[in-house]
Amino acid sequence: MSFKKDLKLLVKPYYLINIFLSVSYILSKRIPVICNYIFAQDDCELDGRETEILFFLMIVIMIRTRKTGSVTMINYLTSSFVYTKVANLILWFYADVRMGILFAFIFILCALVLPEPTYQGPENVIYLRGANGLQEELQRDTKVVWLVAFYTAWNPACVTFAPIFSELSAEYALENFKFGKVDIGRYPDAAAKYHVSDASTSKQLPTLILFKDGKEVERRPYADHKGKLVKFLFSLDNVKAAFDLNNIYNDRKKNPIKRKEKKSLKAE
Numbered sequence: 001m002s003f004k005k006d007l008k009l010l011v012k013p014y015y016l017i018n019i020f021l022s023v024s025y026i027l028s029k030r031i032p033v034i035c036n037y038i039f040a041q042d043d044c045e046l047d048g049r050e051t052e053i054l055f056f057l058m059i060v061i062m063i064r065t066r067k068t069g070s071v072t073m074i075n076y077l078t079s080s081f082v083y084t085k086v087a088n089l090i091l092w093f094y095a096d097v098r099m100g101i102l103f104a105f106i107f108i109l110c111a112l113v114l115p116e117p118t119y120q121g122p123e124n125v126i127y128l129r130g131a132n133g134l135q136e137e138l139q140r141d142t143k144v145v146w147l148v149a150f151y152t153a154w155n156p157a158c159v160t161f162a163p164i165f166s167e168l169s170a171e172y173a174l175e176n177f178k179f180g181k182v183d184i185g186r187y188p189d190a191a192a193k194y195h196v197s198d199a200s201t202s203k204q205l206p207t208l209i210l211f212k213d214g215k216e217v218e219r220r221p222y223a224d225h226k227g228k229l230v231k232f233l234f235s236l237d238n239v240k241a242a243f244d245l246n247n248i249y250n251d252r253k254k255n256p257i258k259r260k261e262k263k264s265l266k267a268e
Contacts, residue, residue: 009074014114019077021107022084025091026054039095050091057087075160078116119163124173126180130187131194134180138214143257145177145248146211150196152185155205161234165206168236172245177252203229210243218243 009015026046028034035044046054061080085107093100128134128148138146149165151158169179184191184198191198194216196207203221210218220242221232232238240246 009117012117014117015074015077017110017114018081018085021088021103021110022081023088024103025050025088025095038099049094053087053091053094057083078160079156119166121163121166122170123166124169124179125166126178128180128182128190130182131190131192133187134182134190137178137180138211141176141257142214143176145252146180147178147243147245148180148182148209148211150182150184150190150194150205150207150209152198152205153183154185155202157234158206161206164234164236164239168239168245172249174249174252174256176255176257177248203231206234208234208239208243 010019028038029044029046029050032044060083089100089103089107092103126137128137134148137144147168149161151161153159165179165181173179182190184196188198190196194207194209196202197204208220209216220234220239221229223229232242
């Protein structure tokens with residue numbers, strides 16, 4: 001199902017144009033007609049320096065996509081676009097300064113005109129205002145279970161995880177099982193209180209914390225007994241398994257908030 005969704009997304013202009021820009025130099029070098037016209041040379045082969053740049057690019061993409069927790073084809077593409085386009089920019093400048101300037105103009109224009117498509121599906125997420133906002137919700141009714149994502153808007157792993165969290169909220173959210181998000185870039189007090197690093201090199205972004213009876217009972221990623229952070233891949237199935245969402249959902253559904261409790265909550 002995930003692969004089919006990815007194929008549907010690939011036909012969107014953002015992905016098509018970015019894929020073309022990412023392979024533009026190689027295509028121009030390897031297709032004789034284009035190569036002869038642009039580079040005015042009969043030998044349409046990559047030289048040693050160009051091969052080195054492309055090989056270095058492959059290593060960078062592999063490292064960065066692993067760090068961002070990319071688990072689908074679209075995730076890999078999105079994570080790699082910046083690096084592939086920068087590499088193409090360097091290659092075009094290396095071949096011809098004029099072509100480099102033209103590519104840079106197209107690069108910037110596409111970034112301005114074609115932003116990355118955002119998740120458009122259903123979601124049931126409550127956006128919380130810092131540590132106080134979260135604490136108020138936790139104390140409002142301790143019978144409500146909360147799964148809260150701590151994130152920043154600029155972190156690639158958080159951007160990748162956002163649609164997954166939205167899908168989970170649409171599937172599992174109930175009146176007594178809620179999904180919340182806290183932007184610790186805007187509310188650093190929440191980062192400090194719940195011990196989530198918002199540094200640019202942080203390996204704790206995003207962080208998911210499960211609250212029961214108003215208290216933290218589970219989080220990912222977590223630190224082991226030596227204080228070392230245990231890596232966690234934020235895929236749909238991994239989150240479901242790690243937080244036992246199916247059992248929580250079934251338990252919460254069997255034990256809904258009673259009407260009297262609802263009235264008292266409204267009175268408050």
